[in-house]
Amino acid sequence: MNSAQRPGSPALPRRSRLALALCLAPGLALPAVAQDDPRHEEPTDLDAVIVRATPLPKTAEDLTRPVEVLAGARLDEAKANSLGETVARLPGVQSSYFGPGVGRPIIRGLDGARVQVLNDGLGSGDVSTLSADHAVSIEPFLANQIEVLKGPATLLYGSGAIGGAVNVVDGRIPEAVTAQPLEGRAELRAGSVNDEKTGMVRVDATSASGNLVFHVDGLHRETGDYDIPGFAESAGLRAEEAAEGEEAEEIAGTLPNSALRTDSGALGVSWVGGRGFIGVGASLFNTRYGIPGAAHHHDDGHDEADGSEDAQVDIVLDQRRQEVRAGLDELGAFQTLRVKLARNDYTHTEFEGGAVGTVFDNRAYEGRAELVHRAWAGWTGAFGLQVSRREFSAVGDEAFVPGSDSRDTGLFWVGERDFGALSLELGARHDRSSIDVDPAVAVGPSRDFDGTSLSAAARWNFGEDVHLSLGLDRAQRAPAAEELYSNGLHVATGSFEFGDPTLDVETARRAELGLHWHRGALKLDAALYQVHYDDFIHLADTGVEAHGTPARVWNQADARFTGGEIDVQWTFLENETGAWTARVFADTVRARLTGDGERTVAFAVEEDGEVEAFTADIAQSGNLPRIAPGRVGAELRWAGNGWRAGLGAVRYASQDDVAAFETATDGYTLVHANLAWHRDTPGGNAWELFLDGSNLLDQEARPHTSFLKDLAPLPGRSVTAGVRVFF
Template sequence: MQSTKLAHGRLASALALALCALPALADQNDPRHAEVKDLDALVVRASPLPQTAETLTRPVEVLAGSRLDEVRASTLGETVNRLPGVQSSYFGPGVGRPIIRGLEGARVQVLSDGLAAGDVSTVSVDHAVSIEPFLADQVEVLKGPSTLLYGSGAIGGAVNVVEGRVPERASATPLEGRAELRAGSGNDERTGMLRLDGTSSSGRLVFHLDALHRETGDYDIPGTAERAGLHEDHDDEDDHAPGEGVRGTLPGSAVRTDSAAFGLSWIADRGFLGAASSLYNSRYGVPGHAHGHDEGHGHDGDDGHEHEHGEAGEDDAVHIVMDQRRYELRGGLDGLGAFDTLRVKLAHTAYTHTEYEGRAVGTVFDNESAELRAELVHRDWAGWDGAFGLQGSRRDFRALGDEAFVPDSQSRDIGLFWIGRRSFDALDLEIGARHDRNRIEVDAATAIGASREVDATSLSAAARWHFGEDLHLSLGLDRAQRSPTAEELYSDGLHVATRSHEFGDPLLRRETANRVELGLHWHRGPLTLGASLYAVDYRDFIYLADTGIEDGGATARLWTQADARFTGGELDLRWTLVDNGSGRWTLRGFGDAVRARLAGDGVREVDFAIPHGDHAHAYTAQLPLSGYLPRIAPWRAGAELRWEGGAWRAGIGAIRHARQDRVAAHETESPGYTLVTANLAWHRDTADGSAIEVFVDGTNLLDEQARPHTSFLKDLAPLPGRSIAAGVRLFF
């Protein structure tokens, strides 16, 4: 314990020295810390065609500058979940993946500067995304099918995190960057980060360096960890009585994360060539699996490190250690005759995810992946500006251990696409097409099913009409296809982290989505209004169905498919109430809703067996072909009041999450809740061109018990209670 405290002290001292010393190295007139005032004017890097959020014909949300600083969280899902139509999965504070319009997992692609993250967060809901939001420059959320750009795994959308680890241009000054120290009350958070970007005197050699360390203990909760009445329907005398259980602090919710990267580029007159190396390591508990551990004692963990109370260690039933090493090579050329630019990106990722049960290793997931992406942007061809693209990837996945419920597999994907745009007097038009071939080869020793090769074709068209400068109407039409993943096809066994037996179906077909969306954007003076309505018809929609059958305390869940329909809408209103000597007062309101139903009739009978030593228990599941889909978030409505005046800015907001009573078979309802947040910051530009910012952020200020319907752990692990975080940021 003493060595841990000394390490914490050395970390804090080093970062404090960095905060004090680095401004002296910065250029006297560095504008890098200038605040982003108009997010709609930022160029969206996820598209090969340079466009802003305002000019894109398809729906997109962008976070950057102070707006990103105010919502940064330990997971990517939590960082973006205040945007209309975007929510987060939840498997404890270490795991949160974006959910876009009710779609998640293998349908939402998570990208690092346009390339897949390379983790295995789509394999299971307890696997974390290997991207650190605190190191992001910009976060872009593409809502609706993005298969045209990013293939089968983006049929529900994509989230692109712009980190700039491979510099593409010289920095504005010889050295610039930012640093941050923060501490939180609700989980004893301690976070420190540092980023540096520099350019040689010749302007040709550019480097990037970033590092982050975060530690949190088990977080505070209002009420009990387990939902009241959870065991009312069970007769086992060993079950907890209703309302009993852990109170005040949620065991198994500690997180420790380390991330670092170094990149170096050569900048030429007409292009660049650069490379980067990065690591991401996270250790986090799985709440709901360790309610009986002994509190208050330090101990030696399985990795040889001493842990204080609050960290995931030997007394926890399940905790996870993940480690990722990533290497990237990127290059670009400009001015190639009939072509504007050529961009080539290559990434290789080695990822390991280890699930511990106490000190014993339960399951190890190894994932080695490589991805190549090339984009060639052409000039005016018969009135069309556009881009050709090639994307290829491979993934070698291995699972080791007695509870490796997913067999070893090798995935190979190749895709070709073209996207083009053209503007008329009052009309912007964008069209595109893509074809992918996906192949999955399974270890023959599993004898579960044959290898699969599936072709997928996607088509897209979008139009925007300009009715003057104030009103824009948009229409989007898409036909997108997705190939089933190895997890959906071949899962077969007990998954301890989710307390379930998962069974895939090797005969699953590709799914096809047909989408139509109407959008409106209107702005007049201080008022801006955005709205959209959409409907998506899925043929052969693949989902994980709960059978209602329990065996050995674990629920049986089957991957199956049926036709489905998603319908929904979003509303976003921004109104500048006052802009005078008292400051700038802005009111924002938003709401979103999605309904997802199976579109068939009757039931489907599926036979399966759960092995027990040298014998097996046989079951027959009745899977309905109608009704609601599982884990779909209810409607939300939120409001936020912001004020900016001089060196100060502040905001307070609330989001009401409705009760979810439209539930799937064998799924419990979820009560509604309201989350209130607030922030206050003081920003000062110094005489040497740098800037300092002191901030205070509050979350769940009403200390309300919140159980998101999207979470597998909603009945065992509520969201954190009231928490106050404070810290200092330095820009130089």
């Protein structure tokens, strides 16, 4: 059965939905070619892009905290079906993987509840941190730029950003008048590995009065099951099954139940005046995706992975979001005031063999205010207030986390001052959070937490081209609901999962040394960091199997993360043939528990009305599970006369620094390429033809960060072609 025809899909036929999205794009006919118009030139120096994730706007190069930015042509080339895959080639950043519909950013080995995903400064409002098979409800194809804050961003965004934050800027609520009365962009693309068909359009317009600014966007994407180089199951799993006398799996060439369908759209309008703006917007995000290999986890692991319709698991995610944003400038002693409010209605339905299995509902509210003050005693800074509430419920046989009502309030200040060649940034934040649960269904009581975060960063400017930075942070994170109250079968991870309602706040202390050198055609960025965690919360394998299914518990122990990154870019030739740039990058992270001894845990599993009790000893030292392997990448880029092209490869090392009961993963190399031809027209419009390739060597690639690494490899060789129109 086609993915667009499964239960929960919109009633509008797929061809009609695609046509509806594309007919909004004006000027799709390609006019006569003219000389390039500077208005359509793409940014070549991403360090010069203003970063919006901080209340004190600066360029990426001027910020003392480590940040990566994707914008312009580089963002166009990186855009993928998931946010994680879009940012996965940035140094220090990789992606989780649960099929093509799910990819969450992993920053320096940290993911889930430690990496905050933001929609222009406000939380995404989804439940992607709850489970590895839950998608992020943000569409990267509609982004203007994507910013990755590496290291603790707790100071700005609270407990859930202790490992970093990814901020997607989409401009759905305009904050300024447009450069032209009507402008926008549209895109059509088709891909070979999964029969992808994607159409996207966004339009921004300013009224004749010059005060009202309108925004509209829409996207539709459909893919089929994707091609893989060999077998769906890894060689290790096939050998294990053969040794146990099980029949060998024969799924090869195409990965069953890996299809994807996504619809997204938004409307926004703002009044823009001389001293500020106020705007409102509404958006929707709806996606349906299959879970490859889910039959292995279903029914306590007894079903066969036959890819049949009766065995497959599909997820339908629907989110409706409303926002209000306002800004006011020149307030006497204060420079700016920015206020943001959002309301999200989110429903996530898991279908098992076409029938509704489990339904997750999440209603989230968030408000944020930032007040930037002028220099006080030489310090320029900003006060901030962030308030959020989440009403979560789960209903179904596999609702392993009880419903909860969570509230968070955070108050912070961040400031900076220059002392000649030395720039100093300081900040402090205090958070108060609570999780209320029904004691009749939860394994523990409601909890309240307090957390305090402090940050200091210094930058020495040895000249216009070189600066050295030092960052010191103390950040705290409160436990998430799933870490406290999980109690039952978690189909996505193929395990029974048990929380610990006595978990305490975890505390991270980071030290980072960074170097930036940018002289002429050569640019170098490097960083070394170490993070010590007190009471690090992690999902530990017990080594116990209950009714043939592994049991895992949420545990706390001290931990240490040590890593480094380097990124070198050199424009070694620039003449009449164009500009030729070589880039090399590498990153690595080592993560270990540093506690002592073992901890004895007890848990019980209910099966057919009978309860069986278990105990296990959890080691408080050793490697942490699913840590991203080290990488090295190289790329050659060329641009000239309206053309641009690139060829690159990323080598992922094998990962054998594994936790107890975890298997090692082989290394692999992914080769990618891109080619684009850009032309502007006499009317001020532009168009671009592009051709992108990924995994060009058709390598079998199994990310170590994926729970499905033995069941679902990455897609094989893929070629994507399309056209972009700018107007």
